[in-house]
């Protein structure tokens with residue numbers, strides 16, 4: 189079934205790619221300027237849904253100029269190589285640190301499997317993209333799409349290769365501002381196993397300074413930006429306090445997560461309504477924070 193295309197503005201459209209039939213989890217954006225760009229692709233396993241969405245918009249795959257992930261975690265760009273194969277005229281724009289992983293996927297795939305376990309298999313194995321079709325985006329990189337530019341703001345923390353893409357006063361934030369669902373209207377942190385809390389907070393502050401109007405989350409959908417970064421920073425800090433407390437009392441990640449589920453309004457709903465990916469995601473976040481605390485304490 190073809191996805192329903194949502195119109196955010198004259199230039200920005202988005203749809204749900206429903207990986208493994210899980211809806212309201214991963215959104216993909218299309219910028220219709222003179223050049224056509226797709227922001228995020230979702231995982232390899234849902235690339236057929238992505239293609240159906242592109243066709244549903246009345247586009248031919250050959251029309252796509254740029255395929256632009258915020259970062260290369262499998263839920264964001266696992267389907268990048270599949271899409272590049274279909275969109276034969278497109279170039280893909282990635283962070284310099286991601287460049288070698290997407291052109292030669294072995295360590296990307298083995299690292300993903302190590303961290304995600306069986307979820308990596310649900311997302312599916314990516315395909316490599318040849319270097320000739322890759323553009324490396326340093327911090328501050330700009331590209332004209334015709335009427336407006338898209339700009340790269342490096343926003344590490346969630347991942348060292350994370351980019352927030354700015355288009356006019358709107359930003360495609362990937363996972364740098366956590367996740368957000370419109371029905372719950374709260375943001376929660378999302379961190380992988382190797383998380384840098386200090387950089388994550390710095391990245392949120394950098395984005396806050398831009399006075400953005402809209403944020404486009406991958407998980408999930410467009411959100412007015414007013415007051416969001418302040419609230420998000422507070423939520424990240426609060427989680428870290430609770431995880432630190434749990435760490436000092438030698439609690440397991442599951443116990444800490446259960447405490448968070450009890451005290452953070454809305455978190456339980458994300459947990460119960462978003463299937464296996466989301467459940468694993470919250471536990472992974474607690475573990476990513478625990479790993480950060482361990483590394484910090486080891487430094488002394």
Ligand SMILES: [Zn+2]
Nearest residue numbers: 261263264363
């Ligand atoms: Zn993600």
